[in-house]
Amino acid sequence: MVQLDSAPALVVVDMQNGFCHEQGSFAKIGMQSEPTAIVPHINELRSAFRAANMPVFFLRTVYKADYSDRRRRDARDRLEQLQGLIRGSWDADILDELTPQPGEKVVDKTRRSGFIRTSLEDTLKERGVNHLIITGVGTDVCVESTARDAYQLDFAVTTPLYTPYDRSGARRRRQK
Template identity: 45%
Template structure:
């Protein structure tokens, strides 16, 4: 399935200080945040291309209420160290999009408290309002929030294109496993260059 500009949005998943930066909460609890840094350049290129092509840009942020009343199992039971370091708390630097990818005027930012960008958010009503049926998905982490979002997109009959070199995972093997699963059942796996070619302005007609 080809990538198009029409009826398409770029979805940038969870490119936040807490995941990406050395002073973020993932680094504080000993996660190899450096493994996520390679997604930054690809995301930046895609965001710039989307703005140039008139493709809507939608960011998600993984954000918890400051008292973690909406946190569920992940930071309270499965990885309690997250709560101990106030990971991704609403209003904190940790929860903000990294400076390199700061949203531009007109971009949309959606907060979520679970891996899927669809679960309990206003993403689907926004996509419906914009007439979006195809998503180009980038961000972190491939095996958790990106894959869960792609699965939910596919189950809702959106055309989901996950971008191999604009996503990253703490474990490179899980990155590859996630991409294999997505490409097998839930959508397509593409490269940044493929998106750029699809979104490039057409050549002017001769004559």
């Protein structure tokens, strides 16, 4: 059992329709939508955090309609062709099964890490949070990037064992 510091927060990364739903933009470009298997585990963790009156944060990747805030711009990019993850779209929304509840904060991001060009660090520090439990989709990309940056910013970091989905594995399966 992990011993939590006195002020933990749960951070749920990119559990959005675009990444996770079978009709989302990533499924349409050939990425599997396996991350939905972790939804019950995330909800269990989330319930425990809510019951203990500990904060829950959702990180969400969203872009402007013209993608001018996206780091890598490629005219042939399939995500842009599908108009995926546009701010305010169904694709950018958190999965229905994880809809944020009152008091749970949603932080929009345009980079892999939830700390780059967002209010996350300031909000966590204002609340006195010193330990992050980070879960979600893209373990090898966005979860890992957020966890590394959190550690560099002096937060204790835990990633649950049931955060197994990574995009590199999905790419390998798709290429077979």
